[in-house]
Amino acid sequence: MNKVFGILLVGLTAVLFNSHSIASISVEKAIQKRIEMFKSSKANIKKLKRLIRSGNTSEAVPLADFHVAWSKEMPMLFPLGSEASTSNGSDASSDIWDNPIDFKNAIKQYKLKSKELRKSLISADSVSINETFQSFTGTCKGCHKQFRN
Numbered sequence: 001m002n003k004v005f006g007i008l009l010v011g012l013t014a015v016l017f018n019s020h021s022i023a024s025i026s027v028e029k030a031i032q033k034r035i036e037m038f039k040s041s042k043a044n045i046k047k048l049k050r051l052i053r054s055g056n057t058s059e060a061v062p063l064a065d066f067h068v069a070w071s072k073e074m075p076m077l078f079p080l081g082s083e084a085s086t087s088n089g090s091d092a093s094s095d096i097w098d099n100p101i102d103f104k105n106a107i108k109q110y111k112l113k114s115k116e117l118r119k120s121l122i123s124a125d126s127v128s129i130n131e132t133f134q135s136f137t138g139t140c141k142g143c144h145k146q147f148r149n
């Protein structure tokens with residue numbers, strides 16, 4: 001077999017395997033995991049706020065990294081059938097699955113603003129940090145307004 005083709009095949013198999021294991025994550029597990037992530041996210045923001053206020057911007061960068069990573073993982077933790085029910089402890093609105101494009105967009109905004117916050121923390125410019133932090137937290141609220149019960 002052609003070597004390049006062989007490498008491609010291995011890569012493709014790995015990708016398929018990976019997406020399969022993500023797709024097969026159970027609905028309950030996904031709900032549990034995302035609630036855990038959202039809780040960490042809230043705790044992270046408290047720390048971020050404190051570090052920004054005290055001017056410890058370089059220490060705050062890894063906290064912004066969390067949000068960039070979480071924004072990438074988030075779409076996988078909303079499998080079909082995981083909207084709020086009386087028994088599953090979730091507050092996820094069925095609007096997520098009725099308006100998937102809007103939901104994807106809300107995640108995209110969150111990712112974008114996390115990256116902007118990260119950039120401004122690295123620049124250590126306090127005006128831009130305050131601005132980006134505001135619009136960053138705005139993406140949490142914006143999504144909750146539409147997609148959380």
Ligand code: HEC
Pocket residue numbers: 031034035038039041042045067089090091092093103106107110137139140141143144147148
């Ligand atoms: C793209 C949409 C979206 C974004 C962005 C988003 N959230 Fe949420 N959040 C949700 C949804 C949906 C739920 C409900 C999840 C569930 O209960 O299954 C939720 C739940 C939560 C919860 C409640 C968890 C619990 O205890 O049940 C907290 C806290 C939270 N989010 C914090 C945040 C913070 C902080 C941010 C921003 C850094 C954020 N979220 C960004 C959609 C979003």
